[in-house]
Amino acid sequence: MEFQAIAQSLVEAGGFLAAQGWAPATSGNYSARLADGTVAITASGRDKGQLTPDDIMVVDAAGKPLQTGQRSSAETLLHTSLYQAYPALGAVLHTHSIDGVSLSRWLLARGQASLVLTNYELLKAFPGITTHDREVEIPLVANSQDMVALSQGVLDRLAALSMPVGYIIAGHGLYSWGTTVAEARRTTEALEVLVSCALKAALLGPTSV
Template structure:
């Protein structure tokens, strides 16, 4: 059983992450959504339509792992279903950060396979479990859809084939990155964004 984390601590971490992510330009307008697990069956999530660089405690609400609000009139994003499905699939996941950077959005459209494969980059070592640039890492790529229930089911089916690590891409949409807590999710997000930018430049330079 996971030890419950005080919501004030989780809220502060998500608010700080939002300001940092906004400063990178990875969540323009009101795009993206963040969450962090509070306990085995609850998570704190950003409300729909809130600017991620200006989050306050009033922009966050608690949901169960079906994505339903608990004692709140705020509306969670429809994409909350992907966050909560990740928490259901892996009890070690403690935070999920969904962003809309240019690099992740463009690269996800260029990649036609179901997996984005990366190899040879030193920054791969920013991802937990990777010790060498020589390793080959893969991120799942899903087609975009407005049906989040359907996308959550696709995520679960892909996970049954092989558990996913660090994050996944949605074509023309962006990145979902996660970690044991908000800090690790931030590190994975930053490392993946660097890798995406490098891969885009490599593809541009190839004859």
């Protein structure tokens, strides 16, 4: 029963994120931790706007499928490493928005290692934040097909932050999370909107503020 409920919540999150244009083609992947420490995650190559519970599979804490014949995303380790590092996390969502990908490449080309968000009212959508007058740092990491190195690099960057809410892989997309799928969905939506605001502010220049 727990898996069925979690699978349905991931299906609904996928439908919402895809409807915003944040999961083109078969991009993105979504997961949630189960009570026994295993992880429910989207199977590889699925259209995220057309997910059904049958598209959700289970992997162990190291990312190994628990049933033969199933294949999870190549990026499964980016999910499971977060669960191992942060026991309070209950769900991780990964999007591929046009604005997120574009802004990440723009920042990386300028030698910036992070996106710093401040003075946005929507920052209050993140857990523990009650005012717009805060700085939230979103680490930017270079893309890699070496998932072991990439996941360790991500964890190293996140460890320097007191309250990380997400990170961006340059030219790839955004990862964000929460204690539940619902919270992760809210955090992801807020972060995607803030990324769009940051991109538009960068394009408009200093007179936009």
